[in-house]
Amino acid sequence: xxxxxxxxxxxxxxxxxxxxxxxxxxxxxxxxxxxxxxxxxxxxxxxxxxxxxxxxxxxxxxxxxxxxxxxxxxxxxxxxxxxxxxxxxxxxxxxxxxxxxxxxxxxxxxxxxxxxxxxxxxxxxxxxxxxxxxxxxxxxxxxxxxxxxxxxxxxxxxxxxxxxxxxxxxxxxxxxxxxxxxxxxxxxxxxxxxxxxxxxxxxxxxxxxxxxxxxxxxxxxxxxxxxxxxxxxxxxxxxxxxxxxxxxxxxxxxxxxxxxxxxxxxxxxxxxxxxxxxxxxxxxxxxxxxxxxxxxxxxxxxxxxxxxxxxxxxxxxxxxxxxxxxxxxxxx
Ligand SMILES: Nc1ncnc2c1ncn2[C@@H]1O[C@H](COP(=O)(O)OP(=O)(O)OP(=O)(O)O)[C@@H](O)[C@H]1O
Ligand SMILES: [Mg+2]
Numbered sequence: 271x272x273x274x275x276x277x278x279x280x281x282x283x284x285x286x287x288x289x290x291x292x293x294x295x296x297x298x299x300x301x302x303x304x305x306x307x308x309x310x311x312x313x314x315x316x317x318x319x320x321x322x323x324x325x326x327x328x329x330x331x332x333x334x335x336x337x338x339x340x341x342x343x344x345x346x347x348x349x350x351x352x353x354x355x356x357x358x359x360x361x362x363x364x365x366x367x368x369x370x371x372x373x374x375x376x377x378x379x380x381x382x383x384x385x386x387x388x389x390x391x392x393x394x395x396x397x398x399x400x401x402x403x404x405x406x407x408x409x410x411x412x413x414x415x416x417x418x419x420x421x422x423x424x425x426x427x428x429x430x431x432x433x434x435x436x437x438x439x440x441x442x443x444x445x446x447x448x449x450x451x452x453x454x455x456x457x458x459x460x461x462x463x464x465x466x467x468x469x470x471x472x473x474x475x476x477x478x479x480x481x482x483x484x485x486x487x488x489x490x491x492x493x494x495x496x497x498x499x500x501x502x503x504x505x506x507x508x509x510x511x512x513x514x515x516x517x518x519x520x521x522x523x524x525x526x527x528x529x530x531x532x533x534x535x536x537x538x539x540x541x542x543x544x545x546x547x548x549x550x551x552x553x554x555x556x557x558x559x560x561x562x563x564x565x566x567x568x569x570x571x572x573x574x575x576x577x578x579x580x581x582x583x584x585x586x587x588x589x590x591x592x593x594x595x596x597x598x599x600x601x602x
Pocket of ligand 1: 281282283285286287292293294295296319320321322323324325326327328413414432435443471472475
């Protein structure tokens with residue numbers, strides 16, 4: 271792809287790893303796969319794990335290293351936007367897998383992205399196909415959840431779990447993009463970005479790009495901007511509400527909570543999530559902690575079932591107030 275046409279791509283595509291070296295984190299997976307490749311003994315593969323952790327990137331990078339310019343002839347990519355019924359499995363895969371190669375360049379590769387979205391019938395059909403063409407084809411099955419795949423299919427593949435990426439790995443990529451795109455971003459903003467990404471590199475890059483689009487060229491990306499782009503509540507706001515609940519009288523606490531919801535556009539669940547995180551940093555008696563978390567769980571469930579917002583808000587204040595009554599909360 272030319273440099274010019276790459277300019278307009280979303281950063282997740284622009285900075286998609288071009289080789290296995292550029293896959294960050296996932297070192298064990300990459301090392302093992304590299305070994306398979308060097309020995310020329312690649313088994314059928316299954317990559318599974320949460321979104322944005324490098325499954326598609328890794329197999330595409332591997333295929334590029336193996337096939338180079340003949341990638342197009344040797345690799346078939348099927349993903350979720352395609353029709354995933356039984357016909358696809360029978361026809362498209364069979365056609366590709368059974369065509370003979372003019373020059374014998376080893377096996378062909380079929381990448382089945384988002385395979386957990388395939389119907390069970392299609393998965394069943396697939397296991398026969400895999401067996402039939404093992405002589406000249408390798409399959410790489412990608413999925414978020416291994417348990418949604420047919421066990422017979424699983425047993426034909428060597429499994430690799432892609433874990434949520436460590437902040438260190440995400441930072442390596444973020445730093446690279448910051449440098450290439452000549453961005454200015456504060457250190458605390460990077461730290462917030464890494465935390466909010468929760469191990470998902472795609473999310474990190476998308477949020478970074480959204481922030482970069484929001485600042486004037488040359489200005490620094492701030493921590494508030496990162497929170498805004500993610501739509502996550504700022505810790506300072508949550509902290510203020512929590513403190514008010516702990517220290518102020520009932521009416522003031524309720525008003526503070528209401529204002530936070532109105533002014534910051536927060537939902538009660540956002541506040542609950544925030545409270546849990548902040549309270550994790552407090553030193554509490556185990557009994558108090560259990561009591562709060564247990565009740566929070568009930569409130570969250572009630573909200574998800576469409577519980578009345580005002581009642582759940584007051585319940586939330588009540589839980590914290592009553593649990594902390596005999597407790598001197600100390601921040602660690
Ligand atoms: N380990 C990684 N190293 C470098 N970049 C990564 C990594 N993981 C993800 N990325 C970046 O995030 C983008 C999305 O990654 P990818 O498509 O590989 O995720 P995935 O695991 O296949 O997710 P999904 O389950 O949603 O399909 C890539 O384009 C790449 O820019
Ligand atoms: Mg993918």
